[in-house]
Amino acid sequence: MKSAVILLPGLNRDRDMIAALTKIGGKAPVTVWQTDTEIPDVDLIVIPGGFSYGDYLRCGAIAARMPVMRAVAEKATKGVTVMGVCNGFQILLEAGLLPGALMRNASLKFVCREVKLEVANAGTRFTDRYAQGQLIRCPIAHHDGNYFADEATLARIEGEGQVAFRYAEGTNPNGSLNDIAGIVNGAGNVLGMMPHPENLIEDAHGGSDGRALFEAALGRAA
């Protein structure tokens, strides 16, 4: 199973993501720099979290227009598994690979805490090692995680089972519509989520609820 992590200036959870992929997949991912126009043949492409280009202009807006994102889009079209976490989710939205938008948190403040997530669709290639409706712990750390989509889009993604994770038990930290924490595209091979499963994968993190997500995404690739 081969994976790749996309690197852009200002991302800062790249090291966390590389550590998680290495520990769970048993092999370090390759890294691909923003100006690269080709991504090697891998089974999983991950855009990690952070503040690409300082979140200037709009979160993910500048990053989404870098050359490497054209290569990510091509791979996604071919059905390669792609995952964006936090800023990675914002970049996938700005690149048009996922529907909707992420606005500033309703509190207007950055928030870092642990929340509960409900696995809203355990039938995706990212979530099939969880049970449908399972509650998992997961940390969040973001300023712009307030998911928004127009009514028609929202109805479509809800109807098609594209909502992968929801904030559960009143833990919605940012005002997201329908408590949405993570969604997949129509084809089901691209996932974007605000929470950080890579920060809950081992004893040192105080739990490993995030592991199954990586096992699923990497296992599929194997």
Place this chain on the structure above:
Amino acid sequence: MTLSNTIPITDELVASHGLKPDEYQRILDLIGREPSFTELGIFSAMWNEHCSYKSSKKWLKTLPTSGPRVIQGPGENAGVVDIGDGQAVVFKMESHNHPSYIEPYQGAATGVGGILRDVFTMGARPVAAMNALRFGVPDHPKTKHLVAGVVAGVGGYGNSFGVPTVGGEVEFDASYNGNCLVNAFAAGLADTDKIFLSQAKGVGLPVVYLGAKTGRDGVGGATMASAEFDDDIEEKRPTVQVGDPFTEKCLLEACLELMKTGAVIAIQDMGAAGLTCSAVEMGAKGDLGIELDLDAVPVREERMSAYEMMLSESQERMLMVLRPEKEKEAEAIFRKWGLDFAIVGKTTDDLRFRVIHQGEEVANLPIKELGDQAPEYDRPWVESPKAALPDFSVLPAIDPADALLKLISSPNLSSRRWVWEQYDTLIQGNSLQRPGGDAGVVRVEGHETKALAFSSDVTPRYVEADPFEGGKQAVAECWRNLCATGALPLAATDNLNFGNPERPEIMGQLVGAIKGIGEACRALDFPIVSGNVSLYNETNGKAIMPTPTIGGVGLIDDWSKMARIGFAAEGDAILLVCKSNMWGTHLAQSAYMRDLHGRRDGPPPPVDLVHERKAGEFVRDAIHDGRITACHDLSDGGLAVAVAEMAMASGIGAAISLPMPTDPAPVLFGEDQGRYLMTVPRADKQLLREVIDEGAARGLVVAWIGETGGTELKLPGTRAISVKDLSSRHEAWFPGFMD
């Protein structure tokens, strides 16, 4: 605005640069002529209090700064301490008080940026941050605005840069109404054989400018930071710099990448007094001259004068001396990260600091005298008067349960969750203990079992009441917090915040506190390896409480054995580790007296350093041997608050029973020093006996004072309080105040 170099030097101009007449005379004597306008600016930048430590140097020299693990003590960008396995922890704390009061978001943000840069300038990747914040009273009209701005600024910079904030302090007191304190701490990890210093070596080598472009922001900032405030302070807003954490993150990656190539001979970040201070320090430390060509400096504004370029405090900039043969490689790395790279000068052998602008020499000064031979004062000081122990025998009675509820929901003892949830406490995936415990703990990446513990402490009201004892206490409490996690305290950084040192009573506070800090550091083998002094924290002649913040670092061999403050289980025996079976006795200067009786008189609790060391070693050994299940030190609010905090951290209740004098207040709320609470499974009678006996054998009292269990906290002589109720009251104050 363009400031020509030919502006006449008048007495007013000299005074407006913060230079006293005798200091100006010293300049005239030194160079034998009238300085140019740019030169006056350079002297002002180098000889102000902030950069030269002219009032404090004499006393700072008395602090212990070495030890078997110390690789680099004070004088560089940060201190460096060996943690074994070829690795070192690099750390420092620095204030950004004045800018944060004028412009809270940017002031705090650039404070964080500055301290992070100090750490990675030395070749270390930052792994942890803390910040100690002090504000005026909650109902002061500026306080809310300052808290909101400072917290957002600290988070805005640190979160984007990508360092976990693992600890800190927030305190409110009327003495900070006109001067808030923002003390930022950062620590990084480096290989012991790859530490980079600022000392330039070699003549004729390129001096390279890296990072962001130079603008007019922050011109004169260091001089501003060395002056008292008056009512016109708002006019100083343009002297505050603007932070760009994105550029700083790129600068970090570019610097670490460049350092790997072996190209860097010397490196210095541009902090206070920017290009001036960094160039002078590199040259002066290396006994070399420096020549700068300002026409090569990357600028973001037009028609900047030499004066402005030399005094700009634009952020995210570095100066390096590079190996000429690696120049191309170095430039490619910086271009890749979208940063500026320009050769702006060279090292020389004449010990002069020369600045060329548009073909004209605008400054030519002796570099040593500017840098490490700046003026030094022995300012007059008077010892702070010692207070007698007040008579508290006629205090109105307060029910202990009511007192506890009031304390844990008060501005100073309530939960700081509202603050630290705005900081990324988890990034890098190594945070083992987040804010809210005794110390923040971060795993050493790449090592199976090692971790580092961090704590920031000072009790300003103790220092005000007795600077010497208060100085000792700040060190002891920091050391104690590290011990309470099981960490071996390694070394500390000090951030000394005081009023105007030209007043003998303020100077007396500074001298007393430094003496106390020195005594405690020596007794506890806890050297000071870096630090910062912030004086003139006064508004309209009213000084802050003396606030010598201590940031300490400890080493944990095996984090799986580390202790936390929350009760681990029901049915654990609660043990109080203390000096005598008088339990608690000292109420003067306690949070209880301040917040429940409005009394701020009397001496602070004394610190017995011999006992402190014994108690800390005992606790550490017990944690290391896996004998105890939780541990917490006693500080503000004494025994009752400490037990409540352990209960709230776990949701498990406790019942405390120990012999009570007629007035239970000293036992429950006294702030006697050198005390810890720890828990041992009650069922393991033999273990319990062994722990108590071991304490006694070491000359400590280890008293079995209660048991964990249930959902209520029961203190002797009062009603039980549900832990849920405690928690909701504890959590409510901050959001209620801010939101």
